Amino acid sequence: AETKDWWETAQFYQIYPRSFKDSDGDGIGDLNGITSKLEYLKDLGVTAAWLSPIFASPMVDFGYDISDFFDIQPEYGTLDDFRALIKKAKELDLKIILDFVPNHSSDENEWFKKSVKREKGYEDYYVWHDGKVNAETGKREPPTNWLQYFRGTAWEWNEERQQYYLHQFAVQQPDLNYRNPLVVEQMKRVLRYWLNEGVAGFRCDALPPLFEVLPDADGQYPDETVTGATDDPDDRDYLTTTYIEDRPETIDMVYQWRTVLDDHKRIYGGDTSVLLIETYSAAWFTMQFYGNRTTEGAHLPFNFNLITVMDQKGLSAQTVQEAIDLWLKNMPAGRTPNWVLGNHDKRRAASRYGVDHIDGMNMLVMILPGASVTYQGEEIGMTDGEISWEDTVDPWGCNSNPDIYEMYTRDPERTPFQWTGGSNAGFTDGPTTWLPLAGDYETVNVETELAAEHSHLKIYKMLVALRKSSKTLQNGSTKYLALTEDIFVVRRSLANSPTIVGVINFGSETKTIDLREFDKNLSGNLQLLVRSLESTKSEGTTFSAQMLSVDPAE
Numbered sequence: 372a373e374t375k376d377w378w379e380t381a382q383f384y385q386i387y388p389r390s391f392k393d394s395d396g397d398g399i400g401d402l403n404g405i406t407s408k409l410e411y412l413k414d415l416g417v418t419a420a421w422l423s424p425i426f427a428s429p430m431v432d433f434g435y436d437i438s439d440f441f442d443i444q445p446e447y448g449t450l451d452d453f454r455a456l457i458k459k460a461k462e463l464d465l466k467i468i469l470d471f472v473p474n475h476s477s478d479e480n481e482w483f484k485k486s487v488k489r490e491k492g493y494e495d496y497y498v499w500h501d502g503k504v505n506a507e508t509g510k511r512e513p514p515t516n517w518l519q520y521f522r523g524t525a526w527e528w529n530e531e532r533q534q535y536y537l538h539q540f541a542v543q544q545p546d547l548n549y550r551n552p553l554v555v556e557q558m559k560r561v562l563r564y565w566l567n568e569g570v571a572g573f574r575c576d577a578l579p580p581l582f583e584v585l586p587d588a589d590g591q592y593p594d595e596t597v598t599g600a601t602d603d604p605d606d607r608d609y610l611t612t613t614y615i616e617d618r619p620e621t622i623d624m625v626y627q628w629r630t631v632l633d634d635h636k637r638i639y640g641g642d643t644s645v646l647l648i649e650t651y652s653a654a655w656f657t658m659q660f661y662g663n664r665t666t667e668g669a670h671l672p673f674n675f676n677l678i679t680v681m682d683q684k685g686l687s688a689q690t691v692q693e694a695i696d697l698w699l700k701n702m703p704a705g706r707t708p709n710w711v712l713g714n715h716d717k718r719r720a721a722s723r724y725g726v727d728h729i730d731g732m733n734m735l736v737m738i739l740p741g742a743s744v745t746y747q748g749e750e751i752g753m754t755d756g757e758i759s760w761e762d763t764v765d766p767w768g769c770n771s772n773p774d775i776y777e778m779y780t781r782d783p784e785r786t787p788f789q790w791t792g793g794s795n796a797g798f799t800d801g802p803t804t805w806l807p808l809a810g811d812y813e814t815v816n817v818e819t820e821l822a823a824e825h826s827h828l829k830i831y832k833m834l835v836a837l838r839k840s841s842k843t844l845q846n847g848s849t850k851y852l853a854l855t856e857d858i859f860v861v862r863r864s865l866a867n868s869p870t871i872v873g874v875i876n877f878g879s880e881t882k883t884i885d886l887r888e889f890d891k892n893l894s895g896n897l898q899l900l901v902r903s904l905e906s907t908k909s910e911g912t913t914f915s916a917q918m919l920s921v922d923p924a925e
């Protein structure tokens with residue numbers, strides 16, 4: 372079989388640094404905390420860890436508002452701490468991927484301060500506009516009706532510069548101006564800087580809003596149209612995003628970043644470093660990030676369909692099939708698929724799918740071809756925290772009100788990682804944590820699950836180990852089918868290797884099925900490889916999810 376590059380079959384693991392492990396007792400996760408837990412990642416068997424932003428930041432959006440792209444957030448440590456982290460990771464053969472946040476900076480970034488003052492070279496670093504004058508009232512208004520993601524107008528008046536600036540996220544996150552070649556070059560410097568520090572690539576944040584439509588000859592931008600999708604005029608969905616999302620120039624920018632990575636490898640050697648792309652765009656747009664016949668793009672645009680399709684339609688074997696089809700049937704030939712269950716922006720997988728289905732979902736993303744991505748805590752079945760309005764800190768939640776904040780806030784999926792059942796879940800030795808712990812930490816934690824005979828964590832580790840050792844899972848062909856409304860079957864096969872079959876029950880009742888309905892050759896000697904937690908409660912033909920192997924000789 373062909374040999375694949377490391378990322379093509381990788382198990383990625385997302386670390387949310389603020390909530391992973393605190394080493395100094397301030398209740399906030401940090402780099403030394405991560406370094407102290409790299410052995411844990413090694414033990415899990417993951418290939419690469421992606422760290423959400425660790426750069427200098429006022430933390431309005433918890434690191435996605437960067438005030439210095441070339442320095443580490445002091446709460447998290449120093450550049451030396453980062454170098455120690457990289458060194459330890461290399462010793463353990465773990466790859467470290469950083470978050471690259473190209474769309475915006477913090478308003479406390481030097482670039483923005485200089486742009487406010489129109490300092491030479493920085494005049495057009497951001498998207499500035501005079502706004503317009505209302506013909507009736509004579510008053511100044513924002514240039515357009517555009518909305519930010521975090522609710523409300525996307526334009527903020529700057530008194531000092533006497534202009535509006537665009538911010539597709541929080542007021543404190545001004546959008547960088549990608550029509551300015553100086554910005555384009557500056558952000559490539561950011562990539563090169565961290566490549567030189569030994570990182571294995573980047574998860575590229577928020578691609579859809581990177582470019583806006585070009586203004587007309589008079590410098591005016593067009594308004595968006597009311598959608599009818601919501602009645603709430605502050606909600607981003609109130610208007611279309613035709614002029615502010617998914618512009619074709621965005622695709623080309625990713626191709627340029629790919630060149631930065633490839634050039635680095637050509638010059639300095641080493642393993643491939645990768646680009647992972649965050650976009651929730653339609654398939655026709657998302658797939659272009661992979662590249663085209665003549666140009667390479669991102670290695671892996673994230674596949675969020677297992678999240679988004681189920682959020683819309685609920686979890687069933689059919690919706691899972693639909694989500695898988697949506698990627699595999701649209702993906703250009705020769706590219707690598709990937710499967711994501713969750714991240715720091717989405718309710719936790721165990722809460723969304725139901726905690727009984729977390730093993731089945733982990734099994735699904737591990738048996739499917741290509742790379743898969745785990746968000747910290749998915750391996751132990753962590754669920755959402757319950758965060759009151761008073762404790763809410765996420766800007767998306769804070770920009771709403773006590774009645775609706777739960778629809779918007781992303782705090783519940785960001786609670787501290789649960790290492791033990793002891794004080795503050797072993798996340799910190801200090802007295803407090805930056806977000807309250809989720810309620811289930813006394814039973815759902817690494818220590819308890821490692822000690823238990825059966826646990827989500829043990830199943831997760833078995834699955835990762837299987838992926839690593841199985842040629843079939845790495846290179847085999849794939850067949851999958853919703854056998855019934857509840858039962859989903861995936862078969863991977865490869866000449867001269869054992870066939871592997873995953874059977875997942877998305878329902879709540881025990882079912883007996885005949886696998887020959889899926890594949891008439893699947894009779895006789897099926898060897899059990901992994902059986903999920905629910906199934907350990909009963910024996911025989913009952914299960915909630917299991918992975919079987921069929922000897923090629925049979």
Ligand code: TEU
Pocket residue numbers: 432435436472520540576577649651715716717
């Ligand atoms: O998120 C980008 C983004 O657009 C998401 O908020 C997305 O719209 C939403 O989850 C879809 O339901 C990235 C980061 O992941 C997020 O944490 C940051 O707040 C945001 O960019 C700004 O940098």
